[in-house]
Amino acid sequence: MTRERILLAGLALVDEAGLDAVSMRKLARRLGVDPMSLYNHVDGKDALLDGIAEILLAAIPTPPPEADLRGTMSSLAHGFRAAMLDHPRAAPLVLTRRLASMTALAPVEAVLGPLLAAGFPPERAVHGLRAVLAFLTGTLMREVEAAPTFGGSARRLADLSASGLPAVAAAAPYLAVCDHEAEFEFGLRIMLDALGEP
Amino acid sequence: MTRERILLAGLALVDEAGLDAVSMRKLARRLGVDPMSLYNHVDGKDALLDGIAEILLAAIPTPPPEADLRGTMSSLAHGFRAAMLDHPRAAPLVLTRRLASMTALAPVEAVLGPLLAAGFPPERAVHGLRAVLAFLTGTLMREVEAAPTFGGSARRLADLSASGLPAVAAAAPYLAVCDHEAEFEFGLRIMLDALGEP
DNA sequence: ACCTGAACACCGTTCAAGT
């Protein structure tokens, strides 16, 4: 019984059964242990979920140091996306909770470092980081089925056409499908373009 | 006992006690009724939460018809934000669930209508809608304390300076505070600029 | 048609007892 083993079993449980299905009791059952034993290594359910979120965050690779600024930013964004898509059912833990630990600060350092090194004033660097992060959070939440598509892939083409709303009906074929990858690249380009030069 | 009365009481409960505190039993207690009575008007807890989300969505005002395209888009975005900030603790219900009802489609119509009228091809209109929506979702989640700030307002300036991460420490004064309104306007301008002309 | 309450199968967590 170690914290590590508990967190990994927790992640596996989320992957298999979804976030709603996670309970201390079920996790203990999976580990063949009394539910209360978990509390010796993890500070309650919330801390367990934070710990699982940190596993996802820690999987973001550091970009190659020889890349230029735009390449670095883009590779961090893609690494973030890949880490979330590796565990789509756990991703909302990262996208939805405020993590307090150092692990959560590492990606910030990875973004801010190159921006400052390139000559961005700290205030603008933080501003840019926040705008990009808002977009990433939003698209990934949608991609991972945790955010509204507002008439997105879940809905039937026929329903949209028959909605009685003229613009919705006219755009129905495009509302009914969503190429997440294309949406991601499209939005990321906008954000990185907007970042500009120092 | 009507569905309407139940949903409004549910929203009031969320406003006062937060999402985690909502339970069918507590809501029934607040209404002076047996928990099971609620099931005669609402299809279970999930439907209750969907219904509350729809109350927020319905509060977005229709933009004045004489506005130009950019004005219309901007006013819808601001209306969306205002509706969420009116009920910050309930906002994650809108930002985080996929609503299936017609109410959820009305805002889509409100955005798509002007875009198509201005001559945008449907595919590009949907593309633009999705990018803007991703950004809105992300910023509002953060604003409403449901999304990561990654070293944002929750964290102490001193912690950031002492983190041992050089870029984080250098930008600490800006990471420690977040002007949500300014971030919102900054990002919205980027997205609306990127939308371009038909 | 609507309300009721007992019952079922769950929760997270505290606490006292064990090794």
Add this chain to the structure above:
DNA sequence: ACCTGAACACCGTTCAAGT
């Protein structure tokens, strides 16, 4: 130091019974 299990105060929802 770690594990255990009984206990407490909750959940959402089913179902049979009432009016």
